[in-house]
Amino acid sequence: MPRPLKLLIHGAALRANLRRARSLASASRVLAVVKADAYGHGLARVVQGLAEADGFGVACLEEAALLRELGVRRPILLLEGCFSGADLERARELKLDLVVHQEEQLRMLEQPCTTSPPRVWLKINTGMNRLGFPPQDARAAWERLRALAGLAGEPLWMTHLACAAQPEHPANAEQLRLFKNLTRGLPGPRSIANSAALLELPESHADWVRPGLMLYGAAPFEKPHGAGLGLHPAMTLRSSIIARQQVPAGGQVGYGGAWRCERATCVGIVACGYGDGYPWNARAGTPIWINGRRMPLLGPPAMDMLAVALEAPAHIGDPVELWGKHLPVEEVAASSGTITHELLCRMQSCQRAVELEEEEDGPVAETPSPGARPGACA
Numbered sequence: 065m066p067r068p069l070k071l072l073i074h075g076a077a078l079r080a081n082l083r084r085a086r087s088l089a090s091a092s093r094v095l096a097v098v099k100a101d102a103y104g105h106g107l108a109r110v111v112q113g114l115a116e117a118d119g120f121g122v123a124c125l126e127e128a129a130l131l132r133e134l135g136v137r138r139p140i141l142l143l144e145g146c147f148s149g150a151d152l153e154r155a156r157e158l159k160l161d162l163v164v165h166q167e168e169q170l171r172m173l174e175q176p177c178t179t180s181p182p183r184v185w186l187k188i189n190t191g192m193n194r195l196g197f198p199p200q201d202a203r204a205a206w207e208r209l210r211a212l213a214g215l216a217g218e219p220l221w222m223t224h225l226a227c228a229a230q231p232e233h234p235a236n237a238e239q240l241r242l243f244k245n246l247t248r249g250l251p252g253p254r255s256i257a258n259s260a261a262l263l264e265l266p267e268s269h270a271d272w273v274r275p276g277l278m279l280y281g282a283a284p285f286e287k288p289h290g291a292g293l294g295l296h297p298a299m300t301l302r303s304s305i306i307a308r309q310q311v312p313a314g315g316q317v318g319y320g321g322a323w324r325c326e327r328a329t330c331v332g333i334v335a336c337g338y339g340d341g342y343p344w345n346a347r348a349g350t351p352i353w354i355n356g357r358r359m360p361l362l363g364p365p366a367m368d369m370l371a372v373a374l375e376a377p378a379h380i381g382d383p384v385e386l387w388g389k390h391l392p393v394e395e396v397a398a399s400s401g402t403i404t405h406e407l408l409c410r411m412q413s414c415q416r417a418v419e420l421e422e423e424e425d426g427p428v429a430e431t432p433s434p435g436a437r438p439g440a441c442a
C-alpha cells in the first residue's frame with residue numbers, strides 16, 4: 065500500500081480563480097503565470113483548469129515546450145527571455161513570445177535568421193531593479209525592436225511592480241507614473257499587474273494582466289487570505305494518522321526531545337514531513353486539520369512524519385489536511401516564516417513522494433468531536 069500522503073489538485077478551483085481574475089480585470093487579457101511547474105501544482109495538471117487563459121507565462125524553455133506538447137496553441141511568454149542564441153532558435157521553433165529586458169537579448173534578435181520572428185515584450189525597469197531596460201534607454205530599445213524586419217506585430221510594453229503586495233506603498237504610484245510617461249503616445253499593448261496589482265491596483269490592469277499566485281487560490285497579502293478575496297485553494301496536501309502515542313505530563317516528542325508535553329497528551333503521528341515539502345521550520349502550534357477541527361503541530365516535523373496533539377478523538381487512518389480546502393496555505397506559510405509562493409513551489413521537488421490526482425470538488429466529511437477526557441487517546 066502506498067503512503068497515505070496525497071497532493072490533490074482541484075481543477076474546478078483553478079477554473080473559478082481564473083474567472084475571478086477575469087471579472088476583476090474585465091478589460092484585460094489574462095496571461096496565466098505557470099512558472100516553477102505551475103507553482104508546484106504540476107504544469108501538466110493545471111493546464112486543463114487554466115485552458116481558458118489568453119496566454120501563459122513560463123520561466124524556461126522546458127516549460128514552454130511541455131505546454132506546446134500538451135496542445136497549447138495560445139501565446140506562451142518566456143518571462144526572462146532567452147539566455148543564448150540556441151535558446152532563441154528553439155523559442156522560434158516553439159513560436160514563443162519573448163521578454164527582452166537587456167541589451168544582450170536585443171543583439172541576439174538583431175542577428176539575421178530565417179525562421180519566423182517572435183513577438184517581443186519589452187521590459188522596462190521602473191523601480192524593481194531586477195530585470196528591464198533603464199527608463200532612459202527604453203525608447204531606443206523599442207525603436208530597434210520595431211526596426212527588426214518581420215517582427216510579429218508591435219512590441220508589447222511591460223514592467224513589474226516591486227511593492228504591489230503593499231497596495232498603499234508610494235512606490236506603486238511612482239512606477240505607474242514613470243511607465244505611463246515613457247510609453248505615452250506610443251503604440252503597443254501594455255502589461256504591468258501581477259496578482260497583487262490585479263487584486264488591489266485597478267489602475268495597473270492595462271492590456272494584459274499576469275496573475276500567478278491568485279490562480280492557485282492564495283492571496284499575496286498577509287490578510288485577507290484567498291477565501292476572503294473570492295478565491296479557492298487549488299491544492300490540498302492530505303495524509304492520515306499512522307500511529308498514536310499516549311504521552312504523560314513531562315514526556316517528550318521527537319528528536320532531541322524537541323517538544324515537551326506540559327500535560328498528558330494524546331499524540332498523533334502523521335505521514336508527512338519535510339522530505340515531502342512540509343516546512344521544517346513550521347512553528348509548534350501550526351494548525352493541522354483533523355476530523356473537522358484544527359489541532360496543533362508539536363515541535364518540528366521529521367523527514368517523513370510529524371506529530372500533532374490530538375485534542376479531540378482521532379484514530380489511526382483518520383484523514384489529515386496539512387493545507388488546502390479547510391486550512392489556508394497562507395496560514396501555514398506565515399507560521400513557518402516563509403511566503404505562500406515559496407511553500408507551494410516546494411511541492412515541485414516533492415512530486416515523486418506524493419501521489420497526484422485530479423479531484424473534483426466534494427466536501428470532506430466533518431466529524432463532530434464528542435466529549436472526551438482531555439489528553440487521553442480515546
Ligand SMILES: *Cc1c(COP(=O)(O)O)cnc(C)c1O
Pocket residue numbers: 097099143224257258259260274275276277278284
Ligand atoms: C512571477 C511573475 C508574475 C506573477 O506573480 P504573482 O505574484 O504570483 O501573481 C507576474 N509577472 C512576472 C514578470 C513574474 O515574474
